[in-house]
Every structure is written in C-alpha cells, then in structure tokens.
Amino acid sequence: MQIIKMTENDRKDIMDMSAEFYSSDAVDHDADEEKLKNVFETAISDFDTFDGFIIKDEDGNSMGYSYISQYYESEIGGMCVMIIDLFIRSEHRGKGIATSFFEFIKNEYKNAKRFRLEVMPNNNGAINTYRKWG
Numbered sequence: 001m002q003i004i005k006m007t008e009n010d011r012k013d014i015m016d017m018s019a020e021f022y023s024s025d026a027v028d029h030d031a032d033e034e035k036l037k038n039v040f041e042t043a044i045s046d047f048d049t050f051d052g053f054i055i056k057d058e059d060g061n062s063m064g065y066s067y068i069s070q071y072y073e074s075e076i077g078g079m080c081v082m083i084i085d086l087f088i089r090s091e092h093r094g095k096g097i098a099t100s101f102f103e104f105i106k107n108e109y110k111n112a113k114r115f116r117l118e119v120m121p122n123n124n125g126a127i128n129t130y131r132k133w134g
Helices: 010-021 034-043 097-108 122-134
Strands: 002-006 048-058 062-073 077-090 116-119
Touching: 002 062, 010 034, 010 062, 010 077, 034 048, 034 116, 048 097, 062 097, 077 097, 097 116
Parallel strands: 077 116
Antiparallel strands: 002 048, 048 062, 062 077
16 A cells, blocks of 8 residues: 555546545535545645645555645644545445554654544544544
8 A cells, every 4th residue: 555645647536536525424515526626736736734645555546535734723832734535435444544544644744733634423434443543
C-alpha cells in the first residue's frame, strides 16, 4: 500500500470516489460535481494548508482518498489537522487501511497539536475505527 499526494493523473479516480462518498450514508448531504472538482483542484494546487492524498495498492490501483486541512487553533495553542474526507472503497474496508492512513497522517503532520474529523452517528464501522485510533 502507498499513500501519496494527489496529482492531475488521479483526477478520474478521485472524482469517482468522491461521487461515491458523497452519495453514501457516510455524509448527510450531496455535493455537486463542480464543488468536488474545485476541492480536487485545490488539493493538487500550491495551496499550502490543504492537501489531498490517494491510497493505492501495490499495483497502483486506487483504494481510497483523503483531504486534509490545517489551521491554527488558539484553544490548543497550535496547529490542528482536520481530516475532511476519508474514503476507503468498500472492497478494501476492514483491512487496516484507515489505521495505516492515521499512522501516516501522524507522521506527515508531526507538529500538529490536534487531529479532528467528523463522522455521521450511524457510521458504526468508521466510529469503531476512529475510536481505536483515539
């Protein structure tokens, strides 16, 4: 498994996975294609507080993606990393990919004082994974 920053070459895979994610029970609202396109383009741009990562298997096939935003939070006196989206394709869930992704993020953003994410209350699989991570 590899976790790498998104590039233009990942556009189709990311747009397909984003559409699947935003039409699932994991979110409480739809996102139109233009918004998803804008998010992807921001992630691959030079915007320094917003990153996009794609998760691929050893053959280079996409298994998931995530968007990460960083901001300063006065409450904690430091940088906060917000995991905006974390999507793992259904056929790859339950294989430790999300746990590996969290370890990657902790190493990638070593200066972060806090990591945050949001989850729908009915998304029990994600909630259990996030609780394991702490």
